[in-house]
Amino acid sequence: MTHRIFEGWHSHGRRVAVATKVSNADWARLPHCRSVMLAEGGKLFFTGKACKRGHVSPRNEHGDCTQCHLMRLAERRDAF
Numbered sequence: 001m002t003h004r005i006f007e008g009w010h011s012h013g014r015r016v017a018v019a020t021k022v023s024n025a026d027w028a029r030l031p032h033c034r035s036v037m038l039a040e041g042g043k044l045f046f047t048g049k050a051c052k053r054g055h056v057s058p059r060n061e062h063g064d065c066t067q068c069h070l071m072r073l074a075e076r077r078d079a080f
């Protein structure tokens with residue numbers, strides 16, 4: 001695993017707590033912001049904050065919530 005500048009206990013603890021609550025503690029191991037994700041060459045990051053639709057899930061390289069992304073894909077598929 002790549003070494004990453006530690007985000008700080010406050011931020012880390014909050015993300016671990018949120019990730020555990022939504023039953024995916026692995027998310028807490030994702031970068032906490034997009035710039036760190038890009039520096040590591042990853043595809044996802046996890047802020048621990050809800051998106052505008054209330055999903056607490058990782059964000060992709062565009063900063064989009066992955067749940068919203070899946071919903072949009074499903075909507076597009078259903079439109080055909």
Ligand SMILES: [Zn+2]
Nearest residue numbers: 051055065068
């Ligand atoms: Zn969302």
